[in-house]
Amino acid sequence: EEALRRLGRCQAEPKYDGFRLQIHRVGDTVHLFSRNMEDVSGQFPEIAEATLQQVGAHSAILEGEAVGYLPETGEYLPFQVTVQRRRKHRVEAMQEAVPLRLFAFDLLYADGREFLTAPLIERRAALERLVTPATESALALSPVLVTDDAAELERFFDEIVSEGLEGIMLKRLDGVYTAGARSFNWIKLKRGYQAELADTIDCVLVGYLYGRGQRARFGIGSLLAAVYDEKRDRFQTVAKIGSGLSDEGWVKMRELLDQDAVPHRPARVDSVLQPDVWCEPHYVVEVQADEITRSPLHAAGRDGEPTGYALRFPRMVGWIRTDKRPEDATTVEEIIEMFRIQRLRATSAS
Numbered sequence: 001e002e003a004l005r006r007l008g009r010c011q012a013e014p015k016y017d018g019f020r021l022q023i024h025r026v027g028d029t030v031h032l033f034s035r036n037m038e039d040v041s042g043q044f045p046e047i048a049e050a051t052l053q054q055v056g057a058h059s060a061i062l063e064g065e066a067v068g069y070l071p072e073t074g075e076y077l078p079f080q081v082t083v084q085r086r087r088k089h090r091v092e093a094m095q096e097a098v099p100l101r102l103f104a105f106d107l108l109y110a111d112g113r114e115f116l117t118a119p120l121i122e123r124r125a126a127l128e129r130l131v132t133p134a135t136e137s138a139l140a141l142s143p144v145l146v147t148d149d150a151a152e153l154e155r156f157f158d159e160i161v162s163e164g165l166e167g168i169m170l171k172r173l174d175g176v177y178t179a180g181a182r183s184f185n186w187i188k189l190k191r192g193y194q195a196e197l198a199d200t201i202d203c204v205l206v207g208y209l210y211g212r213g214q215r216a217r218f219g220i221g222s223l224l225a226a227v228y229d230e231k232r233d234r235f236q237t238v239a240k241i242g243s244g245l246s247d248e249g250w251v252k253m254r255e256l257l258d259q260d261a262v263p264h265r266p267a268r269v270d271s272v273l274q275p276d277v278w279c280e281p282h283y284v285v286e287v288q289a290d291e292i293t294r295s296p297l298h299a300a301g302r303d304g305e306p307t308g309y310a311l312r313f314p315r316m317v318g319w320i321r322t323d324k325r326p327e328d329a330t331t332v333e334e335i336i337e338m339f340r341i342q343r344l345r346a347t348s349a350s
Contacts (some may be wrong), residue, residue: 007172009148011120013105014160015167015188016142017079018067018085021102023051026059043091047102050139054132057110060287062127064104071099071136071212073242074223075313076164103142104131108177120185121146121173136212146173155296155306157189162295162310166190182186199338200317201287202237202329203227206266207275208257211250218247220254224275225287225314227300228329235281236270236332238300238309239289244316256283256320270299272308284324286317292339301332309335 003011021036021044030048032041041048044066050248055062068077068085077098084100107115107127115123124144131141145156157168167190175185211221222242226235243252260279265271269281295310302308309332 002146002191003170004150004153007185007187009146009173011171011173012145012147012153012168013142013171013188014103014104014163014165015169016065017076017166018065019081020064021047021061021064022108022326023047023055023062023064023102023104025051025055025061025178028052040086043086043088044100044102045091045136046095046100046138047242048212050102050134050137054134054137054139054221055330056130056132059111060107060130061109062104062131063106063108064073064102064139066100066102067258068098069101070242072209072215074163075240075242075310078313100138102139103223104139105142106177116177119174119176120171149171158294158307159296160298162253162293162307162312164312191267201227201238201289201311201314202284202321202324203239203241203337204281204289204326205283205285205330206235206237206269206271206281207254207256207278207280208254209240218254220250220257223253223285223316224271224273226269226271226281226329227332227335228300228327229270229300229332232264234268235326235329236268236299236301236308237273238298238335239287239311239314240273241285241287241316243312243314244287249319271304272297272299281326284321284326286321287311287314288317289314292335292342301336309339 022033024031030051031039032044034040040062068082081098085094085096085100110130133299144249147154160168170187171309172185206226207219207224209222211218215221222240224237225241226237229236257279260282262278262280265278266280289311290313293310293312296307298308298310300309
């Protein structure tokens with residue numbers, strides 16, 4: 001609310017934990033420059049190719065943030081993983097190991113017109129006209145929310161954090177472009193807690209999504225996992241798990257889940273997400289996560305609210321827990337209590 005009082009109606013967008021790139025296109029030639037204006041074009045061929053395909057101008061200058069991500073889940077990778085792409089050698093191998101997506105958030109120039117002194121709202125409109133969206137491309141527009149409503153802004157913040165990002169940026173709609181630095185026209189809002197959870201979570205598998213990227217050949221790329229609501233005797237989703245298994249493990253997991261596959265959402269499952277394959281809630285797996293966040297994408301603890309609870313950066317530990325029944329999984333109440341303790345620790349530390 002304090003930020004909205006300072007800026008008024010403003011534009012909110014994700015704060016990415018990657019590295020800044022400036023894209024220069026002239027005809028069929030694309031150059032990419034770092035924040036220090038070092039030419040790094042050769043390191044990110046997929047971004048240059050996407051620019052030629054999606055930027056509808058003969059000449060243009062865009063700015064954005066490049067972030068590594070998991071194609072199987074769409075989840076963003078930590079900066080220490082993303083930064084591995086800043087290499088001049090083994091570019092092709094690194095491109096496969098750490099896929100990048102550049103989120104364009106500003107337009108400086110296009111076909112003879114400079115936008116440096118144009119207000120943000122005008123620059124954003126021109127950027128949206130210039131860049132054609134494409135599915136699973138290395139170039140995308142950074143999603144934005146224009147609002148002066150605190151509740152709407154909080155929901156947007158929760159959604160962004162649940163995707164693995166650290167917060168959002170608020171920008172004045174009439175602000176002009178400022179090179180190389182943030183200005184008084186920007187306010188950064190970050191989550192106030194960050195630490196690996198001390199305890200693992202026992203989750204129940206209720207479905208899976210088909211593989212993308214390197215896992216396309218397996219036909220499975222991520223698992224939809226739930227926790228147990230004791231009061232309602234239901235399983236409510238809390239995570240989309242895309243790591244923790246070997247290639248052989250993913251193949252075995254699909255074979256196992258296909259035996260319990262059903263054509264519709266199981267009667268005892270609550271889910272906002274729609275997996276490619278539903279399965280009956282039979283198998284319990286142990287999951288490690290960085291933290292618990294609020295998320296509009298999951299049903300755990302939602303209870304009529306716009307957001308539920310979710311695990312950030314979840315990964316499987318070991319294999320299926322044959323010693324546990326689905327009803328022995330971590331409960332929704334336990335997730336809510338862990339979230340409360342997490343917030344208390346963050347408050348004490350600050």
